[in-house]
Amino acid sequence: MAEVFTHRERLFGRKMELHIAPEGLTLVGRGEKESVDFAPLDEISSVGRGPGNRKTSLTVSFKAERAAWTLNGVTASSADWLQALIEEERSASAKRGRPEYCQKMPVGRFSGVCASIMLAGDGHAAVDLVDFMLAQAILHGASDVHFDPFSDSIVVRFRLDGMLHDVAKLDAGIKPRLTTRLKVVSRLATFKRGVAQEGRAGLRMGSRTVDLRFSSLPTIHGEKVTVRIFDPAKGMFAIDEIGMNSEMSATFKSMLLKPQGTILLTGPSSSGKTTTMYASLNHLRENRKNLSSIATVEDPVEYDLQVVNQTQVNNAAGLTFASALRTVLRQDPEVIMIGEIRDKETADIAVQAGLTGHMILSTVHARSAAGVLLRMVDLGVEPYMLASSLSAVLSQRLVRMVCKSCVAEYAPTEEERAKFSIKGGDRFFIGKGCERCEHTGYSGRMGIFQLAPITDAMRELVLKNCSLSDLEAQFEREGILTMLDDGLVKAKAGVTTLEELTRVLG
Numbered sequence: 081m082a083e084v085f086t087h088r089e090r091l092f093g094r095k096m097e098l099h100i101a102p103e104g105l106t107l108v109g110r111g112e113k114e115s116v117d118f119a120p121l122d123e124i125s126s127v128g129r130g131p132g133n134r135k136t137s138l139t140v141s142f143k144a145e146r147a148a149w150t151l152n153g154v155t156a157s158s159a160d161w162l163q164a165l166i167e168e169e170r171s172a173s174a175k176r177g178r179p180e181y182c183q184k185m186p187v188g189r190f191s192g193v194c195a196s197i198m199l200a201g202d203g204h205a206a207v208d209l210v211d212f213m214l215a216q217a218i219l220h221g222a223s224d225v226h227f228d229p230f231s232d233s234i235v236v237r238f239r240l241d242g243m244l245h246d247v248a249k250l251d252a253g254i255k256p257r258l259t260t261r262l263k264v265v266s267r268l269a270t271f272k273r274g275v276a277q278e279g280r281a282g283l284r285m286g287s288r289t290v291d292l293r294f295s296s297l298p299t300i301h302g303e304k305v306t307v308r309i310f311d312p313a314k315g316m317f318a319i320d321e322i323g324m325n326s327e328m329s330a331t332f333k334s335m336l337l338k339p340q341g342t343i344l345l346t347g348p349s350s351s352g353k354t355t356t357m358y359a360s361l362n363h364l365r366e367n368r369k370n371l372s373s374i375a376t377v378e379d380p381v382e383y384d385l386q387v388v389n390q391t392q393v394n395n396a397a398g399l400t401f402a403s404a405l406r407t408v409l410r411q412d413p414e415v416i417m418i419g420e421i422r423d424k425e426t427a428d429i430a431v432q433a434g435l436t437g438h439m440i441l442s443t444v445h446a447r448s449a450a451g452v453l454l455r456m457v458d459l460g461v462e463p464y465m466l467a468s469s470l471s472a473v474l475s476q477r478l479v480r481m482v483c484k485s486c487v488a489e490y491a492p493t494e495e496e497r498a499k500f501s502i503k504g505g506d507r508f509f510i511g512k513g514c515e516r517c518e519h520t521g522y523s524g525r526m527g528i529f530q531l532a533p534i535t536d537a538m539r540e541l542v543l544k545n546c547s548l549s550d551l552e553a554q555f556e557r558e559g560i561l562t563m564l565d566d567g568l569v570k571a572k573a574g575v576t577t578l579e580e581l582t583r584v585l586g
């Protein structure tokens with residue numbers, strides 16, 4: 081094993097450090113204000129070594145610019161080890177083109193592939209396992225991959241359609257190398273353990289680049305690494321593709337195209353709010369005449385939207401939702417998407433902007449669409465400002481869709497009949513489970529929604545400091561469908577199941 085070796089020098093116009101440690105190799109760049117970038121092995125184009133027996137010199141050349149460092153006094157074993165690491169990286173990038181990495185494989189075959197990778201014993205097992213798992217996760221449309229360390233194993237899990245599934249169990253012996261590999265790929269500091277870290281990487285899949293966000297967290301059995309996948313092929317939808325019925329979709333689109341106002345979305349995390357917001361921005365971009373500019377303030381920016389100015393919140397650097405929003409407003413865009421409203425300052429600016437010629441789209445944490453109005457008042461927004469600015473509230477959840485290959489008719493249980501007030505003639509469906517849906521009975525997800533355009537009667541209620549039940553009663557009087565109403569229509573149409581409605585709506 082190599083010794084810990086640190087070399088400091090100015091490179092690429094800033095202070096850089098090269099760490100060679102038994103766990104791996106990392107290039108660290110220190111910029112202004114202690115911001116640190118990590119660049120792993122693939123930034124290195126070649127390593128040359130000088131003559132020497134016990135001690136030698138190493139010349140490390142970097143791809144990015146014509147820069148090279150000469151490190152003196154490195155032990156021979158350390159030099160060999162670094163050279164082996166570079167070779168491993170080259171072999172990994174060469175292998176990425178192979179069919180087993182580029183074709184979707186049933187989860188049932190993962191164990192076999194992992195075992196054969198481990199058995200090959202060519203020293204590249206960790207590299208091959210990580211590449212294989214990440215490629216398969218993208219091909220299966222997973223939103224996250226978890227590498228969970230336990231005392232005797234590492235369990236790999238995919239989140240598919242919102243649910244975590246164990247897909248492979250790896251021998252604990254691979255743990256340190258696997259963690260190092262994940263950190264190298266994600267540009268995390270390999271030499272830092274015992275601290276939480278976040279990193280990102282782009283993985284090329286065919287003609288597109290999939291964005292991967294990594295986080296590592298120390299646990300008692302080693303570091304747990306999770307990877308969130310942002311696949312541009314999956315991220316963007318049109319309003320008509322997210323699950324709204326045609327009437328709701330038409331209403332929502334007409335609200336979006338109004339010259340000014342505020343539209344607020346609510347729903348727990350992973351309820352598809354971001355997808356709806358991006359679909360809305362896309363709709364505006366394509367359908368609003370003479371639209372000159374759209375701006376967003378997000379945390380994090382999930383997808384790179386073309387022709388939209390996106391700002392990433394950076395609390396550490398003092399760029400909060402509120403401060404970013406104030407700056408964005410000075411540039412006077414017509415449409416502004418704010419990732420989330422969670423404080424009075426942001427809420428006030430958003431509501432004010434919605435009254436002064438801007439279309440504002442944002443999310444608020446609330447239990448229901450009606451709850452959004454009261455939440456905004458709780459945050460400290462003046463009710464009269466809110467009442468004038470707000471144009472619509474939308475509440476949503478994601479339900480899994482029945483697999484089309486194994487759909488079958490289903491007789492609801494007595495409990496379900498009572499719970500959903502099911503009448504005799506209603507038909508329902510489930511997926512029985514097949515090869516195509518990995519025996520889950522489900523494939524893909526869609527939204528269930530409650531959309532409430534704000535009416536004068538609702539405005540008056542807000543001004544009167546009404547209760548949640550008053551507002552809900554008003555929604556009902558105006559014939560606004562609940563998420564349950566919307567879900568039941570979809571269950572009767574065989575698109576989702578009663579089981580899903582129970583899981584998602586409680």
Ligand SMILES: [Zn+2]
Nearest residue numbers: 483486514517
């Ligand atoms: Zn199926």
